[in-house]
Amino acid sequence: xxxxxxxxxxxxxxxxxxxxxxNAMLLQGYADLLGGFALPDDCEPAYGYTP
Amino acid sequence: MNADVQAMGAAFAIAADVRARRRTxxxxxxxxxxxxxxxxxxxxxxxxxxxxAAVAQAEEVDKAVAAGRDPGPLAGVPFGVKxxxxxxxxxxxxxxxxxxxxxxxxxxxxxxxxxxxxxxxPVATLNMDEFAYGFSTENAHTGTTCNPHDTAxxxxxxxxxxxxxxxxxxxxxxxGSDTNGSIRIPSSLCGVWGLKxxxxxxxxRGVYPFVASLDVAxxxxxxxxxxxxxxxxxxxxxxxxxxxxxxxxxxRLGGWFASNISSEITAGxxxxxxxxxxxxxxxxxxxxxxxxxxxxxxxxxxxxxHLPRLRRRSMQYDPATRARLMAGAMLPASTFVQAQxxxxxxxxxxxxxxxxxxxxxxxxxVGVAPRIDQPTIMVDGRSVPARANLGIFTQPVSLAGLxxxxxxxxxxxxxxGIQLIGAPDAEASLFAVAAELQRAGLxxxxxxxxxxxxxxx
Numbered sequence: 001x002x003x004x005x006x007x008x009x010x011x012x013x014x015x016x017x018x019x020x021x022x023n024a025m026l027l028q029g030y031a032d033l034l035g036g037f038a039l040p041d042d043c044e045p046a047y048g049y050t051p
Numbered sequence: 052m053n054a055d056v057q058a059m060g061a062a063f064a065i066a067a068d069v070r071a072r073r074r075t076x077x078x079x080x081x082x083x084x085x086x087x088x089x090x091x092x093x094x095x096x097x098x099x100x101x102x103x104a105a106v107a108q109a110e111e112v113d114k115a116v117a118a119g120r121d122p123g124p125l126a127g128v129p130f131g132v133k134x135x136x137x138x139x140x141x142x143x144x145x146x147x148x149x150x151x152x153x154x155x156x157x158x159x160x161x162x163x164x165x166x167x168x169x170x171x172x173p174v175a176t177l178n179m180d181e182f183a184y185g186f187s188t189e190n191a192h193t194g195t196t197c198n199p200h201d202t203a204x205x206x207x208x209x210x211x212x213x214x215x216x217x218x219x220x221x222x223x224x225x226x227g228s229d230t231n232g233s234i235r236i237p238s239s240l241c242g243v244w245g246l247k248x249x250x251x252x253x254x255x256r257g258v259y260p261f262v263a264s265l266d267v268a269x270x271x272x273x274x275x276x277x278x279x280x281x282x283x284x285x286x287x288x289x290x291x292x293x294x295x296x297x298x299x300x301x302x303r304l305g306g307w308f309a310s311n312i313s314s315e316i317t318a319g320x321x322x323x324x325x326x327x328x329x330x331x332x333x334x335x336x337x338x339x340x341x342x343x344x345x346x347x348x349x350x351x352x353x354x355x356x357h358l359p360r361l362r363r364r365s366m367q368y369d370p371a372t373r374a375r376l377m378a379g380a381m382l383p384a385s386t387f388v389q390a391q392x393x394x395x396x397x398x399x400x401x402x403x404x405x406x407x408x409x410x411x412x413x414x415x416x417v418g419v420a421p422r423i424d425q426p427t428i429m430v431d432g433r434s435v436p437a438r439a440n441l442g443i444f445t446q447p448v449s450l451a452g453l454x455x456x457x458x459x460x461x462x463x464x465x466x467x468g469i470q471l472i473g474a475p476d477a478e479a480s481l482f483a484v485a486a487e488l489q490r491a492g493l494x495x496x497x498x499x500x501x502x503x504x505x506x507x508x
Contacts, residue, residue: 001381004381005377005381007381008358008380008381009358009362010358010361010362010377010380010381011362012365012377013365013366016365016370016373016374016377019370019371019373019374020373020374020377020378022374023350023374023375023377023378023379024378024381026378026439027346027347027350027378027379027382027386030343030346030347031343031347031382031383031386031389033339033340033343034340034343034344034347034386034389034390034393035386035389037337037340037393039389039392039393039396043392043395043396044392044395045388045391045392045394045395046264046391046392046394046395046398047391049250049251049264049394049398049452050251050452050475051249051250051251051398051451051452051453051475051476
């Protein structure tokens with residue numbers, strides 16, 4: 001986790017680390033869920049999204 | 052609030068009195084401010100009262116009336132704004148001490164300016180989750196907003212102050228913002244009307260951002276008539292006539308949206324569908340992944356937005372917000388891009404569903420407002436934090452960017468609400484269905500004590 005934080009210039013105070021780790025694990029769970037779904041190569045990101 | 056005011060709109064009833072000189076705008080505004088000072092100690096929905104500026108604007112409204120000039124359709128109507136809308140002369144805090152040293156806004160947010168031009172008077176800023184990142188309005192800096200219908204319970208969030216002040220009867224309408232459910236959830240838990248307009252439709256200039264991919268601004272109100280009128284002014288639109296509800300195809304969302312909900316919500320949706328004469332059920336695919344995508348996009352964009360400040364003064368943040376933003380700032384780019392690609396895929400599925408029905412009915416939350424001392428809800432048999440999970444039915448819809456009218460069910464006991472979901476830019480269909488269900492007695496907003504409607508001020 002400290003290495004990931006350094007990559008974006010962030011210092012995580014020791015007292016905050018457990019909560020940040022818990023949230024990072026939560027997000028990783030969602031990322032894994034999403035990563036398990038195959039999208040076609042021509043499915044572009046929805047930048048400039050129009051509903 | 053009597054039936055005439057419900058039909059006319061509480062805000063329009065005030066404006067009619069001001070325009071006809073039965074009340075002055077100054078008397079309305081000063082009475083509302085006194086009411087907030089007397090009663091909001093129980094709810095903590097208001098963070099700042101804009102006293103002198105509000106009275107000064109009310110005086111201008113009264114001068115216009117006296118001079119025979121048009122004071123606007125909302126002449127003298129007091130309203131409040133979630134504390135992330137710029138109000139000229141005020142520091143926009145977004146519910147945080149992190150921004151407290153910013154300079155005051157030099158102009159109103161576009162939507163505030165439009166309402167002010169219509170004669171409405173901003174009188175208060177309203178409590179919220181810090182930087183709108185939460186569903187509970189538990190704020191380490193400004194405290195927790197209590198649900199007026201049971202002050203031991205949460206109001207929901209992040210526009211909790213906006214919903215609670217309407218539910219308490221302190222204000223006839225307020226402004227909120229909705230990224231993942233922040234108008235719809237507190238509207239449901241406090242039993243008021245709310246509208247999340249189509250993504251991109253209402254201008255966001257002067258609204259402090261959270262997640263640019265998902266943010267929208269919208270109104271919350273005590274009456275459906277006011278909700279529609281305020282929305283039209285905010286969006287710069289006119290809604291001349293609503294479609295005939297008999298021609299609006301309605302279906303309920305099944306699958307994900309039929310699980311984990313209380314028996315009272317199921318019964319409420321059953322009654323709605325029976326009245327509308329529809330037994331159609333539509334299922335959206337991959338809803339769990341749609342929610343995951345909204346979660347990840349929010350974390351990544353929110354984290355990126357705050358990264359410069361998190362590097363320098365992270366300890367000023369609410370601890371819960373700080374942890375979520377820090378984790379979001381470290382998300383890999385590929386995860387964010389995957390979520391945005393999934394959004395594109397999900398959009399096509401949603402449009403397919405909307406080819407089968409014009410309005411989709413879904414629950415807003417799993418049940419009534421959680422207790423403040425036990426801020427959890429049950430999902431799939433597990434107790435999970437309310438602050439992060441109250442949006443399980445709203446986040447997937449946010450990803451699609453669809454308009455949603457948050458409607459209060461007419462229930463005994465604590466409030467419950469449903470989502471009426473429409474196609475992009477089809478807000479009029481939502482208002483048509485809501486009006487029919489209100490006429491049938493299935494939807495109802497009951498503020499505690501609408502002080503603004505008293506004519507002795």
